Amino acid sequence: MNLISPNIEAYGSYARASALADFLELAALKGRTFTVADVSAYLQDNNWRLRDAFRRQVGSREVSATEVEVEEEPDVDDSPVESASEVFSQGANRVVRLLEERSTVLGKLYPFRLTDRGLIPRRNADTNPGPYQILLALTAAHAYQLEVPHDPKRLLERVVHRVVSRRGWLCADFANQRRSASSFAGALDAVGNVVQLVIDPLASSTSRAAQDAGVDTIAHFSWGDWRPGKWVVIGQVTCAKSDEWRAKLLEPSIPAWKRRFGEAPAVFLAVPHHIEPDHLRYLLDEAEGIVLDRLRMARHMPQPTREELALTRAVLRSRVEA
Numbered sequence: 001m002n003l004i005s006p007n008i009e010a011y012g013s014y015a016r017a018s019a020l021a022d023f024l025e026l027a028a029l030k031g032r033t034f035t036v037a038d039v040s041a042y043l044q045d046n047n048w049r050l051r052d053a054f055r056r057q058v059g060s061r062e063v064s065a066t067e068v069e070v071e072e073e074p075d076v077d078d079s080p081v082e083s084a085s086e087v088f089s090q091g092a093n094r095v096v097r098l099l100e101e102r103s104t105v106l107g108k109l110y111p112f113r114l115t116d117r118g119l120i121p122r123r124n125a126d127t128n129p130g131p132y133q134i135l136l137a138l139t140a141a142h143a144y145q146l147e148v149p150h151d152p153k154r155l156l157e158r159v160v161h162r163v164v165s166r167r168g169w170l171c172a173d174f175a176n177q178r179r180s181a182s183s184f185a186g187a188l189d190a191v192g193n194v195v196q197l198v199i200d201p202l203a204s205s206t207s208r209a210a211q212d213a214g215v216d217t218i219a220h221f222s223w224g225d226w227r228p229g230k231w232v233v234i235g236q237v238t239c240a241k242s243d244e245w246r247a248k249l250l251e252p253s254i255p256a257w258k259r260r261f262g263e264a265p266a267v268f269l270a271v272p273h274h275i276e277p278d279h280l281r282y283l284l285d286e287a288e289g290i291v292l293d294r295l296r297m298a299r300h301m302p303q304p305t306r307e308e309l310a311l312t313r314a315v316l317r318s319r320v321e322a
Helices: 016-028 036-046 084-109 131-143 152-166 174-180 184-195 242-250 254-261 277-286 294-298 306-316
Strands: 112-115 118-121 170-173 217-221 231-237 266-270 289-292
Touching: 016 036, 016 084, 016 118, 016 131, 036 084, 084 112, 084 131, 084 294, 131 152, 131 294, 131 306, 152 170, 152 174, 152 217, 152 231, 152 294, 152 306, 170 174, 170 184, 174 184, 174 217, 184 217, 242 266, 242 277, 242 289, 277 289, 289 294
Parallel strands: 231 266, 266 289
Antiparallel strands: 112 118, 170 217, 217 231
């Protein structure tokens, strides 16, 4: 049987609180609830410190969020010394704030209730998975390397394709098209027909080793004509750890894709995780792109597919070691 054990490094250095919040949700679906005090004690028992990875201000001086540091131990500075209990209590509150953000953003789509007794699943949250549980399961299946009936990354590509399509865009799953096409040029031709774009694959050189040139999704919001000035977006879809998200967002070459499309596209990154607020701001500061995470996609997902439900139920059957 699959086993999910608490691990704040499961999603990488910049999603430690998010990883623990997800673990609390998975545990809640198994009937195990944690109060804030329980979370604080859990952090202290494991010596897990949830410290801010992004500095925004030092004293009265504003500091760019691009100055990133992941702290394993407290820095030596002039700030008041915090007791160990204060550090772990603050970490627990940070996890709870993430859960509160999920509840606030998603409302009734969030399959849990925050109470004084801890996180409580809503009725049938485990037996009738909705969009949130699907994305939670995709995240956990990949991060914990669980045995599931479908590849989480490929399912996520399809989820993103369906979400973007539902928002009114002509959308193509370019990653899947590239896997089935005999060439990069052939895949682009097929995608162009779907999204109603004339795409010139020869307008920019492509490495022979490249499979998708850093792009998994291509979408076009059409105004019904072929004149220049089109709204085109290209997306990177990944289940990778948070340390890789910045590089993934910057991976597509805007100049190369501008030549292929005849104009510059916007770029987006899609992940099944809940991106922590400071990290989201950092990503938006670092790249002129768009970020789709669990909270954004869950609001606009169509009904789950058979494959998504099969993977989700396999994850929810896993043993959660609380």
